[in-house]
Amino acid sequence: MKRQDADKSWYRLDNAGKLFPSITSTRISTVFRVSATLVAPVDKSLLQDALDAVIPRFPYFQVTLKRGLFWYYFERSHEQPRVEEEIFYPCMFLMYKKRGVFPFRVLYFNRRISLEISHSVTDGTGALEFLKSLVAEYARIAGVSFARDDTICHAGDEPDPEEFEDSFRAYYQKNIPQPHQVSRAYLFPFELLPKGEYSIVTGIMKTEEILEVSKRHGATVTHYFTALYFDAVQQYLKVSGEKNPSPVVLNVPVNLRRLFPSRTMRNFFVSITPSLDFRLGHFSFEEILAQVKHAMGMMATTQYLRQLICRNVKPEMPLMVRLMPLYVKKLVTRLIFREFGEKNNTSSISNLGNIILPDGLAPFVERFEFYPPPGKQNVVKIGIVSYAGKVYVTFGSLTEDKIIERYFFRKIRKMGIRVKIETNALV
Numbered sequence: 309m310k311r312q313d314a315d316k317s318w319y320r321l322d323n324a325g326k327l328f329p330s331i332t333s334t335r336i337s338t339v340f341r342v343s344a345t346l347v348a349p350v351d352k353s354l355l356q357d358a359l360d361a362v363i364p365r366f367p368y369f370q371v372t373l374k375r376g377l378f379w380y381y382f383e384r385s386h387e388q389p390r391v392e393e394e395i396f397y398p399c400m401f402l403m404y405k406k407r408g409v410f411p412f413r414v415l416y417f418n419r420r421i422s423l424e425i426s427h428s429v430t431d432g433t434g435a436l437e438f439l440k441s442l443v444a445e446y447a448r449i450a451g452v453s454f455a456r457d458d459t460i461c462h463a464g465d466e467p468d469p470e471e472f473e474d475s476f477r478a479y480y481q482k483n484i485p486q487p488h489q490v491s492r493a494y495l496f497p498f499e500l501l502p503k504g505e506y507s508i509v510t511g512i513m514k515t516e517e518i519l520e521v522s523k524r525h526g527a528t529v530t531h532y533f534t535a536l537y538f539d540a541v542q543q544y545l546k547v548s549g550e551k552n553p554s555p556v557v558l559n560v561p562v563n564l565r566r567l568f569p570s571r572t573m574r575n576f577f578v579s580i581t582p583s584l585d586f587r588l589g590h591f592s593f594e595e596i597l598a599q600v601k602h603a604m605g606m607m608a609t610t611q612y613l614r615q616l617i618c619r620n621v622k623p624e625m626p627l628m629v630r631l632m633p634l635y636v637k638k639l640v641t642r643l644i645f646r647e648f649g650e651k652n653n654t655s656s657i658s659n660l661g662n663i664i665l666p667d668g669l670a671p672f673v674e675r676f677e678f679y680p681p682p683g684k685q686n687v688v689k690i691g692i693v694s695y696a697g698k699v700y701v702t703f704g705s706l707t708e709d710k711i712i713e714r715y716f717f718r719k720i721r722k723m724g725i726r727v728k729i730e731t732n733a734l735v
Contacts, residue, residue, distance in 0.1 A: 319368060319382045321428060323476035323621050324575035328428035329373060329380045329405060330641040331649070333684075334503050335706070337401045340691070341679040342435045342660075343422035344443045347672060350416040351450070355391045358446035359414055361463040363389060366438055368472055368573060369412060369429060373405050378634055382411075382429075391416060397506040397732070398679050399704065402426055414442070419674070421446070427575065427681060432660045433563055434573040436676075437461055440665070447672045454668025468571055475570040476621050484618040493557035493583070493654045494541075496687055497550065498707035506682055509713045510702040512728040513720070515662075518699050521723055525597055530659045531604060533692060533701065534558060534582065535597040537657055540715035542586050542596070555585040559656035559686070560604065564617075567610050578616040580607035581653065593719075650685035659692040670696065680704045688712050 321329075328338040363370050370389070371382035389410045394417035404411035404426055412425035423439045430438075441461045447454070456462060501507065522532040541556050559579045570576055582603040584596065591599070606612065623629065632640075663676050677700050678691035688705040703713045717727050 317384045318374070319371065319384075319472065320474065321380055321382065322474040322572075322574045322576075323624065324431070324577065325428040326379065326624070327641060327645070328426060330638045331645045332401075332405070332426070332428075334401045335500075335682065335684040337399055337682055338427045339399045339402050339424050340427065340432070340435070340681040341398050341422050341424045341677075342432065342439050342693075343420050343677045343679075344439060344673050345420045345675045345677075346443075347419070347674050349419050350421055350446075352391060352393070352416060354449050355414070355416055355421065355442075355446055357449055358442055358463075359391055360388055361449075362438075362441050362445050365441060365461055365463055365465055365467060366573065367467060369410075369425075369438060371411065371429075372408060373411060373428070375634060378630060378632065379637070380428075380634070385410070389414060393417065394420075394422060397504060398422070398508060399424060399506050399682055400504060404428070429575075430573060431561070431563070431575045431577045432658065432678060433565060433577075434575070436660060436663065437573060440663070443673060444665075444669055447669055452669065452672050454666045457666050459664060459666065467573075470571040471573040473570065473572045474574065475564065475568065475572045475576040476617055478570070479564075479568050479614070479617055480621040481614060481618060482622065482625070484614055486619050486622075487612065487615040491557075491583075491652075492554050493652050494552040494554045495651065495654060495685055496707070496712070498687055498709040500684070500687065500706050501708055505706075507705045507708065507710075508679060508702060508732040509705075509710065510677065510700055510730045511717050511720070512730065513699045513701070513725055515694055515697050515699050517725045521725060525594075527597055527601055529694075529699070530560070530657075530692075531597065531601050533659070533690070534560060534604070534657055535593065535600045536716060536719055537655070537690065538582075538584050538596050538600065539591075539593050539719060540712055541654065542584075542591065543715045543719075544711055545586055546590070552586065555583045555587075556654045557581050557583040557652065559653040561656070561658045562608055562613065563661075564613060567613060578613055578620065579653075579656070580604060580612075580616075582607070650683050653686055655686050655688050655690070656680060656683075657690040657692070662694040675700065677702055682706050
């Protein structure tokens with residue numbers, strides 16, 4: 309990307325980001341959270357100073373959403389975002405389509421700094437880079453000394469022009485055949501919480517214990533947790549006696565930067581969808597894990613992921629679609645999402661991986677967490693992140709029923725892994 313492209317006053321939404329403004333609602337906020345808990349209480353004024361210093365390093369986030377004739381677009385803003393004290397449930401509705409409202413919020417509560425951001429702007433990878441930069445600058449202002457390295461985007465540096473790239477278009481190949489369409493998935497029958505509430509349950513485990521068990525089964529951590537999730541759903545179906553008419557399908561986002569040479573800070577992920585049909589009978593955990601490893605191994609290849617990129621980008625390419633007025637696109641997008649969006653997945657499980665900070669900065673941060681965005685039909689979702697020898701597995705749900713979470717963590721404990729459970733429930 310040329311330097312003058314990076315200096316533009318407006319940006320097109322990337323291919324994934326285009327979906328979210330049309331489907332955003334008080335139920336489907338499209339907002340997810342990444343947070344860092346420090347070793348000392350957060351100073352609001354220092355956090356604001358850090359945000360003021362860091363935001364110019366991320367100009368593609370210092371934007372407001374605008375309505376064009378044919379598409380939404382982001383316009384650069386010269387206003388400064390303000391930090392806010394956290395007083396509501398996490399990942400709640402963000403009115404970023406309102407004039408002058410940023411598509412993210414920076415919150416603080418006690419020792420925790422949280423970035424809540426709309427998926428229209430970026431994915432978990434981009435959000436984590438922003439949060440790490442913010443925490444590093446806050447620590448620097450607070451007097452913490454640490455070595456400067458390339459694992460963090462530092463305030464005052466110029467953004468790399470490649471960070472602005474819509475990598476979906478960059479790696480789109482129009483002649484690739486479409487992948488097989490996923491069948492309609494089983495959906496949990498749980499009642500929804502009142503609007504404005506979001507239930508969080510986090511299980512905290514030692515990384516070494518998870519790695520030891522995963523390696524014993526010849527699996528990655530993501531494979532292992534995905535198989536456990538399938539097994540927890542299988543137990544629920546057996547105990548409840550519910551006659552599920554469809555396979556259980558899990559949405560597993562894949563960070564495409566690991567397979568394609570992209571440095572974008574915008575969205576660049578696709579979701580693979582391993583599935584199991586429990587109408588066929590009972591599966592042991594070993595059988596489930598074998599199926600998960602096989603399915604995800606086939607799907608997480610460059611060839612298959614190119615198919616998914618093509619599937620996502622191709623519908624927006626025809627001239628007739630590009631010239632369709634925005635209000636028509638919004639209507640069509642909502643209808644398609646309502647019929648084929650979350651209904652094709654039972655739930656999602658997203659692992660942002662292990663976070664590493666510079667040696668001098670790491671002792672200043674106790675933990676990181678990742679809360680998935682709420683879903684009206686996928687009422688239960690999992691977000692995973694690792695830091696400083698611990699794994700944080702967070703269930704975000706729009707239901708009061710916690711049966712899936714109980715089965716999931718009980719299975720982990722039965723495998724000899726110690727788990728500490730935290731929740732935002734009022735007890």
